[in-house]
Amino acid sequence: MSGLFHxxxxxxxxxxxxxQGVDTAGHNIANAQVEGYSRQRVNLTQRDPLETMGILIGNxxxxxxxxxxxDDFVEKQLNLAHQESGRSATRAxxxxxxxxxxxxxxxxxISDEATKFFNSLxxxxxxxxxxxxxxxxxxxxxxxAAAFRRVDSSLNANRxxxxxxxxxxxxxxxxxxxxxxxxxxxxxxxEGGIGEVANDLRDQRDKLVxxxxxxxxxxxxEDGHGMLSIRGPSQVTLVDxxxxxxxxxxxxxxxxGLFDVSIMDWEGHSxxxxxxxxxxGAMEALLQVxxxxxxxxxxxxxxxxxTLIAEVNDVHQQGFGLxxxxxxxxxxxxEPADDFDSTAASFAVADVIVQSNDAISAASxxxxxxxxxxxxxxxxxxxxxxxxxxxVTFNGYYSNLTGALGLDVVRAEHVKSAxxxxxxxxxxxxxxxxxxxxxxxxxxMMKWQANFTASSKVITTIDEMLDTVLQLKR
Amino acid sequence: xxxxxxxxxxIVNNRVQDAKSDNANAMERLSSQKEIQKLSDNPIGAAQxxxxxxxxxxLRQFQKNIEYSKGFLDRSEEALKSxxxxxxxxxxxxxxxxxxxxxxxxxAATSLEIREIIDEVTQLANTTFNGRYIFGGFRNQxxxxxxxxxxxxxxxRIFLEVSRGNFRPINLVGRDIFQASPAEKEKxxxxxxxxxxxxxxxxxxxxxxxxxxxxxxxxFQLEKTTNNHATLGAIGNSFKQSGDRLGSxxxxxxxxxxxxxxxxxxxxxxxxxxxxxxxxxxxxxxxxLLQPSLLNFLQ
Numbered sequence: 001m002s003g004l005f006h007x008x009x010x011x012x013x014x015x016x017x018x019x020q021g022v023d024t025a026g027h028n029i030a031n032a033q034v035e036g037y038s039r040q041r042v043n044l045t046q047r048d049p050l051e052t053m054g055i056l057i058g059n060x061x062x063x064x065x066x067x068x069x070x071d072d073f074v075e076k077q078l079n080l081a082h083q084e085s086g087r088s089a090t091r092a093x094x095x096x097x098x099x100x101x102x103x104x105x106x107x108x109x110i111s112d113e114a115t116k117f118f119n120s121l122x123x124x125x126x127x128x129x130x131x132x133x134x135x136x137x138x139x140x141x142x143x144x145a146a147a148f149r150r151v152d153s154s155l156n157a158n159r160x161x162x163x164x165x166x167x168x169x170x171x172x173x174x175x176x177x178x179x180x181x182x183x184x185x186x187x188x189x190x191e192g193g194i195g196e197v198a199n200d201l202r203d204q205r206d207k208l209v210x211x212x213x214x215x216x217x218x219x220x221x222e223d224g225h226g227m228l229s230i231r232g233p234s235q236v237t238l239v240d241x242x243x244x245x246x247x248x249x250x251x252x253x254x255x256x257g258l259f260d261v262s263i264m265d266w267e268g269h270s271x272x273x274x275x276x277x278x279x280x281g282a283m284e285a286l287l288q289v290x291x292x293x294x295x296x297x298x299x300x301x302x303x304x305x306x307t308l309i310a311e312v313n314d315v316h317q318q319g320f321g322l323x324x325x326x327x328x329x330x331x332x333x334x335e336p337a338d339d340f341d342s343t344a345a346s347f348a349v350a351d352v353i354v355q356s357n358d359a360i361s362a363a364s365x366x367x368x369x370x371x372x373x374x375x376x377x378x379x380x381x382x383x384x385x386x387x388x389x390x391x392v393t394f395n396g397y398y399s400n401l402t403g404a405l406g407l408d409v410v411r412a413e414h415v416k417s418a419x420x421x422x423x424x425x426x427x428x429x430x431x432x433x434x435x436x437x438x439x440x441x442x443x444x445m446m447k448w449q450a451n452f453t454a455s456s457k458v459i460t461t462i463d464e465m466l467d468t469v470l471q472l473k474r
Numbered sequence: 475x476x477x478x479x480x481x482x483x484x485i486v487n488n489r490v491q492d493a494k495s496d497n498a499n500a501m502e503r504l505s506s507q508k509e510i511q512k513l514s515d516n517p518i519g520a521a522q523x524x525x526x527x528x529x530x531x532x533l534r535q536f537q538k539n540i541e542y543s544k545g546f547l548d549r550s551e552e553a554l555k556s557x558x559x560x561x562x563x564x565x566x567x568x569x570x571x572x573x574x575x576x577x578x579x580x581x582a583a584t585s586l587e588i589r590e591i592i593d594e595v596t597q598l599a600n601t602t603f604n605g606r607y608i609f610g611g612f613r614n615q616x617x618x619x620x621x622x623x624x625x626x627x628x629x630x631r632i633f634l635e636v637s638r639g640n641f642r643p644i645n646l647v648g649r650d651i652f653q654a655s656p657a658e659k660e661k662x663x664x665x666x667x668x669x670x671x672x673x674x675x676x677x678x679x680x681x682x683x684x685x686x687x688x689x690x691x692x693x694f695q696l697e698k699t700t701n702n703h704a705t706l707g708a709i710g711n712s713f714k715q716s717g718d719r720l721g722s723x724x725x726x727x728x729x730x731x732x733x734x735x736x737x738x739x740x741x742x743x744x745x746x747x748x749x750x751x752x753x754x755x756x757x758x759x760x761x762x763l764l765q766p767s768l769l770n771f772l773q
Binding site for chain 2: 013032033035039051087096099102103105106109111112115116118119122123125126127129289363365369370371373376379380382383392395396398399400402403404405406407408409413424428431432433434435436437438439442443
């Protein structure tokens with residue numbers, strides 16, 4: 001049988017529920033600007049009615065649960081998009097820094113220096129015996145050599161820089177995996193006993209997963225205990241329940257001592273090398289630019305250097321010099337490289353030329369100081385189609401190379417902006433579901449406040465009624 | 475669509491960033507006056523720029539080559555002109571002295587003048603330009619004609635590139651000027667100095683037959699010299715034309731380069747104005763977008 005105290009109880013419960021509403025609104029407002037936060041909602045439910053003398057009487061309301069507004073599907077989409085955007089943004093950034101090596105603004109580019117070198121040959125062709133003009137040619141040779149060396153060292157420095165970033169990301173991935181494993185445990189503990197959903201912990205874990213997906217390729221699923229299992233490149237397990245892997249780096253002596261990436265499980269047993277097995281995330285982009293794009297450019301630079309050195313030397317060896325060299329042939333103008341990979345790095349004017357500019361072989365006949373025939377043969381190299389099956393000139397090859405690089409950068413930027421747009425669209429979707437709106441919270445607060453006021457009115461009314469009942473006795 | 479707080483801030487942030495970066499781009503183009511700063515600004519244009527620059531430097535070098543060779547050619551022409559003058563003078567003297575009325579002593583006296591002409595022609599043959607003996611072929615650091623009239627140079631022809639792939643000779647080889655070719659010798663012609671020597675001997679010894687044969691030979695030498703002179707003139711003319719053409723080609727090439735690499739100032743200015751307006755609009759609407767909230771109206 002219900003009485004006044006029963007009604008008093010309904011009022012008190014209602015006070016509690018509405019206070020909880022204000023609480024949650026406050027929590028939402030406090031987290032309005034927190035990244036990854038999903039707004040929470042108080043779910044009030046009617047209590048089961050009581051049967052009193054054949055009548056079912058309402059029994060008030062109670063807080064059944066507090067849930068977060070969250071859409072798993074959108075979250076998955078967002079993580080996929082992050083994987084792509086992490087890769088494309090990193091690639092665009094890395095390519096841009098390589099692009100600077102070949103900046104057209106640079107006045108000491110290989111192309112400019114080669115042009116100057118050929119013009120110095122022309123000048124010497126005008127005055128084959130002039131010592132000053134000979135010295136100028138040697139200087140121009142030094143400049144060409146320096147331009148090649150600069151490109152080579154800049155590209156290698158870029159590879160080192162990317163390597164450092166790979167190091168940073170490897171540590172980030174290890175840290176994130178560990179934190180996710182910790183959260184797995186916490187979530188299991190908080191949810192396990194009471195069948196509740198640990199909203200805030202899950203928000204934190206979602207945020208970490210999102211960050212992780214920007215760095216490295218991942219696939220994940222949730223097991224029955226609310227724990228997240230994450231697999232990385234080539235299906236290697238990154239997180240399994242409360243365990244997490246560590247990402248290890250080993251320098252690879254076959255790749256200039258740059259890092260290979262491997263993933264080791266928590267027991268330290270298996271260590272899988274996943275360097276060439278990435279598919280998505282910043283890590284893949286960094287490895288790709290470091291080991292493919294930059295390497296290709298370094299090779300092209302070496303190829304260009306090797307071809308120029310060979311062609312110039314071939315002609316130069318046919319000629320005669322001045323003074324002590326006026327009856328001798330067979331000298332190189334540029335020092336030939338010992339092996340292809342270090343051609344550009346070791347590019348230099350031959351010692352014999354550096355020591356005496358009389359060694360420059362301008363003449364095609366012995367003892368002929370005015371002979372410029374060999375110089376003219378050297379000059380013709382400028383227009384000689386010496387690259388790509390004798391289809392492209394030296395300068396053509398260089399301009400093709402830079403054009404292609406420029407297009408690569410443009411493509412990388414396009415992909416990046418497309419992915420940025422995608423991420424921002426999906427993010428809007430996510431925000432639309434999970435984001436906090438202050439207006440809404442203000443309205444909610446007003447609602448709960450009004451409810452709170454009304455509930456307390458119920459209590460004071462019951463109080464007055466009790467007074468009335470107590471006065472009956474007097 | 476439900477709009478959350480973070481969405482509003484993100485939208486404002488993105489829009490302001492976009493407007494700012496457009497505006498900064500336009501300003502960059504305007505202040506640097508360069509359309510292409512990075513390869514990715516216009517990859518095709520950047521590649522063209524590299525080619526055009528190389529072409530322009532090449533054209534300038536060809537013009538320089540022509541400029542350098544001009545002095546050489548002028549000097550050669552002057553020398554040949556003076557040699558012709560001397561030959562004509564020798565011929566005049568020979569014609570005058572071949573007359574029967576002239577006595578032996580006058581001929582002997584005039585022979586001294588022929589000797590001077592011989593010296594002078596030898597000197598002219600050894601004309602230098604910038605320390606180079608211009609008729610010596612490739613052996614041009616040493617005199618090309620000995621005092622005995624022997625040619626000491628070689629047959630080297632100095633070629634210079636005057637337009638892409640087009641190498642032209644700038645020198646005449648002394649052997650062609652001063653020495654009779656085997657074919658000419660077969661026809662009974664002499665070397666130039668021999669012809670003058672024969673004339674000198676004829677005068678000295680008052681040998682009219684010798685003088686006559688020398689006179690005929692001088693006609694031949696004069697014709698040969700004049701032909702060589704004409705060859706030089708032709709080279710000089712073609713160089714001048716090439717030079718003019720190179721100049722206009724360079725102008726053309728520069729305008730092409732400028733089209734690719736330089737900012738169109740009017741366009742960039744209007745871009746700047748436009749993006750500036752967009753930026754200001756975005757900023758002022760942003761403040762309005764961020765302000766209102768139900769909280770502002772709650773007491």
